[in-house]
Amino acid sequence: MRIDAIKNGLVIDHITAGKAMEIVGLLKLEELDCPIAIIKNAPSKRLGKKDIIKIDADIELNTEILGYIDPDVTVNVIKNGEIVEKKHIALPETLNNVIACKNPRCISSCEQELPQIFKLTDRENRVYRCLYCETKAK
Amino acid sequence: MRHLIGINDLSSAEIDELIAVALDIIDNPKKYSEKCRGKKLATLFFEPSTRTRLSFEAAMYELGGNVLGFSEANSSSAAKGESVADTAKMISCYADIIAMRHPKEGAPLVASMNASIPVVNAGDGGHNHPTQTLADLLTIKRKKGRFDNLTVGFCGDLKFGRTVHSLIEALSRYTGIKLVLISPEELKLPDYIKNDVIKKHGMDYIETNDLVEAMPNLDILYMTRVQKERFFNEEDYLRLKDSYILTPSKLTNAKDDLCIMHPLPRVNEISVSVDNDPRACYFVQALNGKYMRMALILKLLGIE
Numbered sequence: 001m002r003i004d005a006i007k008n009g010l011v012i013d014h015i016t017a018g019k020a021m022e023i024v025g026l027l028k029l030e031e032l033d034c035p036i037a038i039i040k041n042a043p044s045k046r047l048g049k050k051d052i053i054k055i056d057a058d059i060e061l062n063t064e065i066l067g068y069i070d071p072d073v074t075v076n077v078i079k080n081g082e083i084v085e086k087k088h089i090a091l092p093e094t095l096n097n098v099i100a101c102k103n104p105r106c107i108s109s110c111e112q113e114l115p116q117i118f119k120l121t122d123r124e125n126r127v128y129r130c131l132y133c134e135t136k137a138k
Numbered sequence: 139m140r141h142l143i144g145i146n147d148l149s150s151a152e153i154d155e156l157i158a159v160a161l162d163i164i165d166n167p168k169k170y171s172e173k174c175r176g177k178k179l180a181t182l183f184f185e186p187s188t189r190t191r192l193s194f195e196a197a198m199y200e201l202g203g204n205v206l207g208f209s210e211a212n213s214s215s216a217a218k219g220e221s222v223a224d225t226a227k228m229i230s231c232y233a234d235i236i237a238m239r240h241p242k243e244g245a246p247l248v249a250s251m252n253a254s255i256p257v258v259n260a261g262d263g264g265h266n267h268p269t270q271t272l273a274d275l276l277t278i279k280r281k282k283g284r285f286d287n288l289t290v291g292f293c294g295d296l297k298f299g300r301t302v303h304s305l306i307e308a309l310s311r312y313t314g315i316k317l318v319l320i321s322p323e324e325l326k327l328p329d330y331i332k333n334d335v336i337k338k339h340g341m342d343y344i345e346t347n348d349l350v351e352a353m354p355n356l357d358i359l360y361m362t363r364v365q366k367e368r369f370f371n372e373e374d375y376l377r378l379k380d381s382y383i384l385t386p387s388k389l390t391n392a393k394d395d396l397c398i399m400h401p402l403p404r405v406n407e408i409s410v411s412v413d414n415d416p417r418a419c420y421f422v423q424a425l426n427g428k429y430m431r432m433a434l435i436l437k438l439l440g441i442e
């Protein structure tokens with residue numbers, strides 16, 4: 001399968017196979033007014049198979065969201081058809097309004113204007129807990 | 139500015155320091171009777187609580203300070219829909235320190251993020267109740283003189299009991315603690331406490347459903363109530379409830395210097411006939427709560 005290279009934009013590479021659509025949804029990529037290619041199950045030497053997203057525009061990505069969904073991805077910045085930067089995304093320390101606390105007894109469940117904040121409490125097991133009630137994110 | 143939202147906000151050294159002040163208050167109450175003159179404690183109780191609110195109020199009065207506040211959400215502006223953040227900002231204009239109880243977990247943290255005065259969590263839902271843990275620690279210190287090398291039995295509802303979780307967390311800082319977790323299958327200590335606290339700190343623990351069998355080894359017995367509504371059916375509740383009621387006969391094989399604790403209120407889980415046993419410490423525990431709250435108020439207000 002052949003998809004044209006992009007000239008100026010971003011390539012989100014090494015996405016765990018099956019996670020591309022979740023990234024598209026949470027990053028609201030469908031709202032962008034530029035060509036986007038979503039490649040699922042591309043062969044990968046390291047992962048066996050992987051997903052790739054190509055965005056044909058130079059936009060700012062929310063790396064907090066990206067890191068939370070899939071911290072092993074790399075983001076290649078393309079300028080004039082060349083990779084000018086390779087960004088490795090890490091698991092973010094804090095998530096601001098990325099996910100919502102599911103605990104009905106949490107103060108954030110009844111005070112809608114409070115920001116939904118989650119803190120990384122266990123990097124090894126990728127555990128995030130609500131700042132307010134410390135409930136584990138699911 | 140310092141707040142107290144969870145027991146982990148305090149270092150071991152700070153806990154020791156609070157205990158030292160509380161012990162000095164017990165020995166020299168007059169020395170402290172004017173320490174908070176001109177200071178005001180706001181007790182913001184969005185749900186009813188007798189012991190904790192009165193304990194905070196008594197603590198402030200005994201320090202020579204004053205108290206203002208409310209004891210249920212209906213008599214506060216929360217009934218009109220005011221946010222916790224706005225309440226905290228507004229109260230900061232009137233008082234010097236806040237003690238807040240709220241049914242929603244995390245509400246005192248939100249208050250602390252918005253107040254310009256110290257906030258003490260006086261209980262937020264099933265989440266934290268750090269001043270109860272401070273009362274528990276002072277009781278252990280006064281009765282046992284130490285926090286290490288103790289066999290501590292927790293009995294009853296270990297699943298939902300926030301005081302149990304919090305005290306286990308506090309004890310995880312010390313060495314030689316053996317935990318005996320005594321509960322029916324339905325109310326066992328949750329896995330996340332076992333994994334995140336007990337196993338993480340390498341604490342010794344055993345689980346059993348037999349209080350009498352565990353009794354001879356215990357230095358401390360921390361009782362909690364087994365509530366009927368926690369069971370799926372009444373049959374199980376009726377079958378189990380008596381096993382977790384402490385009576386003089388169950389204490390036959392207990393150590394002479396056992397320390398029996400309970401966060402109160404007690405309903406029927408400790409027979410009234412145990413109250414006169416010198417090993418019953420639960421009312422002293424409530425008194426210790428007042429002393430620790432006095433020490434805490436002084437610390438957070440920066441008063442020597």
